[in-house]
Amino acid sequence: MATKEQIARAAFKVARKLAADQAARMAPARKQSGLFFKHVIPAAIKPVHSLWHEILGFLFLVFAGIGAWKLYQAPGTLAPVQFLIVIIFIVVLAAYGISSILKSRRIARSMKS
Numbered sequence: 660m661a662t663k664e665q666i667a668r669a670a671f672k673v674a675r676k677l678a679a680d681q682a683a684r685m686a687p688a689r690k691q692s693g694l695f696f697k698h699v700i701p702a703a704i705k706p707v708h709s710l711w712h713e714i715l716g717f718l719f720l721v722f723a724g725i726g727a728w729k730l731y732q733a734p735g736t737l738a739p740v741q742f743l744i745v746i747i748f749i750v751v752l753a754a755y756g757i758s759s760i761l762k763s764r765r766i767a768r769s770m771k772s
Contacts, residue, residue, distance in 0.1 A: 705770050712763035719756030723749050 661669075724750045730742075737745065 705766060709763045709766040709770070712759045712766065716756045716759030716763060719752045719759060723756060726752065733750035 726745060730745055730749070734742075746762075
């Protein structure tokens with residue numbers, strides 16, 4: 660009579676053989692999916708990457724515009740330190756917005772070539 664250990668070893672051998680057979684049958688599909696990812700995914704990622712930078716640049720410019728509008732509406736109500744902080748906030752957000760939009764344009768140009 661077989662022990663539990665012998666039964667477990669036999670089951671493991673059968674499972675390993677079945678797994679090897681399945682892997683051999685899946686090799687062509689694995690190769691095709693690899694080719695799909697190699698060619699299609701990079702072509703789909705670049706437009707999404709460009710769109711991400713456009714949206715981010717737009718949001719940064721909107722926030723800078725809101726800050727500038729609030730500063731324009733009530734310039735005398737802020738203390739000098741608060742005024743300086745708001746100006747720095749506006750400049751940094753506008754710079755990030757412009758650089759993000761320019762990066763989006765660089766990515767879009769690289770898709771064409």
